[in-house]
Amino acid sequence: MSYPQHLTAGTNAPRSSGQPLVARARFPLLHNQPDLVYLDSAASAQKPDVVIDRLMRFYSGEYANIHRGLYPLSETATEAYDAARGRIARFLGADKDEIIFTHNATEGVNLVAHAFGDANLRPGDLILTTLLEHHANIVPWQLLKERRRLRLAAVPVDANGDLDLARYEMLLSREPKLVCVTAAANTIGTVTPLKKIIELAHRFGALVMVDAAQATPHFRLDVKDLDCDFLTITGHKLYGPDGIGALYVKESLLADLPPFMGGGGIIRSVTIDHTDFADGPRRFEAGTPAIGAAIAFGTALDFIDEIGFDAIAAHDACLTDYAAGRLAEIGGLKILGHPRQRIGILSFVMDGLHPHDIGTLLGESGVCIRAGHHCAQPLMEHFGVTGTARLSFGVHNTTHDVDRLVDSLARVRQMLR
Numbered sequence: 001m002s003y004p005q006h007l008t009a010g011t012n013a014p015r016s017s018g019q020p021l022v023a024r025a026r027f028p029l030l031h032n033q034p035d036l037v038y039l040d041s042a043a044s045a046q047k048p049d050v051v052i053d054r055l056m057r058f059y060s061g062e063y064a065n066i067h068r069g070l071y072p073l074s075e076t077a078t079e080a081y082d083a084a085r086g087r088i089a090r091f092l093g094a095d096k097d098e099i100i101f102t103h104n105a106t107e108g109v110n111l112v113a114h115a116f117g118d119a120n121l122r123p124g125d126l127i128l129t130t131l132l133e134h135h136a137n138i139v140p141w142q143l144l145k146e147r148r149r150l151r152l153a154a155v156p157v158d159a160n161g162d163l164d165l166a167r168y169e170m171l172l173s174r175e176p177k178l179v180c181v182t183a184a185a186n187t188i189g190t191v192t193p194l195k196k197i198i199e200l201a202h203r204f205g206a207l208v209m210v211d212a213a214q215a216t217p218h219f220r221l222d223v224k225d226l227d228c229d230f231l232t233i234t235g236h237k238l239y240g241p242d243g244i245g246a247l248y249v250k251e252s253l254l255a256d257l258p259p260f261m262g263g264g265g266i267i268r269s270v271t272i273d274h275t276d277f278a279d280g281p282r283r284f285e286a287g288t289p290a291i292g293a294a295i296a297f298g299t300a301l302d303f304i305d306e307i308g309f310d311a312i313a314a315h316d317a318c319l320t321d322y323a324a325g326r327l328a329e330i331g332g333l334k335i336l337g338h339p340r341q342r343i344g345i346l347s348f349v350m351d352g353l354h355p356h357d358i359g360t361l362l363g364e365s366g367v368c369i370r371a372g373h374h375c376a377q378p379l380m381e382h383f384g385v386t387g388t389a390r391l392s393f394g395v396h397n398t399t400h401d402v403d404r405l406v407d408s409l410a411r412v413r414q415m416l417r
């Protein structure tokens with residue numbers, strides 16, 4: 001399958017964002033459903049043609065298991081899988097040997113909790129998380145806390161939805177061993193001041209685990225520039241396949257981490273009594289990995305880099321401003337959080353309407369948004385709500401999509417009045 005160039009809107013899309021950054025026709029699902037308004041990329045991004053093509057090509061002409069086969073098909077698949085690891089490393093500014101393939105961002109956090117946490121943290125040690133986190137960056141630390149009898153505290157958030165940095169510094173003075181923080185909040189879009197957070201944590205002797213699942217589709221994160229210790233990403237939010245993610249671990253830490261799971265593919269030699277484990281990231285990749293998904297993940301990163309983060313940021317800002325203005329026209333609607341810097345995400349509540357009812361009725365009119373607690377119940381509690389309706393932008397969205405949402409919301413308001 002190949003797609004004509006004219007279907008690509010390109011990076012010069014007008015800043016009014018009446019045009020998509022990348023034409024809808026480049027996304028087969030959106031092309032096939034021209035009336036669908038997809039405003040749920042924060043949950044999972046639609047897949048562009050090049051990613052689907054790469055999966056098709058791999059499974060129809062290149063598929064074999066990796067590492068073990070000595071025949072050409074397996075060798076070629078192994079090379080493509082290794083090249084994908086290199087592609088992810090380049091995307092994050094990491095070295096190839098610092099990238100562990102996982103199945104999603106959640107697995108990356110759990111891997112650190114088990115491999116690093118179980119081996120290094122002692123009863124009474126403190127872990128800091130924040131109120132902005134997705135449950136993926138809270139629950140694994142609670143489980144670790146129970147296993148190792150640790151302490152867990154959360155950095156609070158102010159009324160705008162920004163982290164309270166003064167309280168953060170106070171908490172650092174209690175000498176936590178690890179700070180677990182998101183680069184961008186999935187609920188209200190807050191971009192956290194990562195560099196400062198990491199610099200302060202290191203000054204107080206703590207390591208930093210970054211949840212970059214939501215940030216990486218929107219802006220560049222360079223792990224060397226940030227100097228973070230662990231960073232987790234997920235393919236399906238980056239226009240890649242589901243079932244694939246990656247964890248960055250700083251080389252100096254990775255060398256000493258014990259394996260997370262036992263099995264094949266991670267060893268140098270095994271006797272009945274003892275295993276010598278492989279060096280580097282392979283030590284953490286037991287069993288047959290998501291080979292095709294890893295390879296197509298690399299393609300998805302090519303897709304993003306071709307668009308460019310400057311264009312993505314401008315597109316996000318334009319659509320978010322436009323949406324905030326249009327939503328303000330609807331009586332009884334309140335946007336939650338006004339952080340200093342945000343990615344293309346807006347959460348809102350409407351007087352007298354349950355977010356689930358909003359989401360369901362919008363869905364019936366072909367508008368896809370997310371409604372509920374967004375796996376961030378501590379933040380919902382902070383704002384005094386049980387859930388919100390959330391819209392989030394991808395590179396195919398336009399102001400027309402926002403208009404369709406606002407028209408449908410006005411109808412929802414009428415129906416449920």
Ligand SMILES: Cc1ncc(COP(=O)(O)O)c(C=O)c1O
Nearest residue numbers: 104105106134136186213214234
């Ligand atoms: C900020 C954040 N972290 C982690 C996750 C978990 O990602 P995954 O389900 O791919 O593991 C999500 C998913 O929505 C997220 O938004």
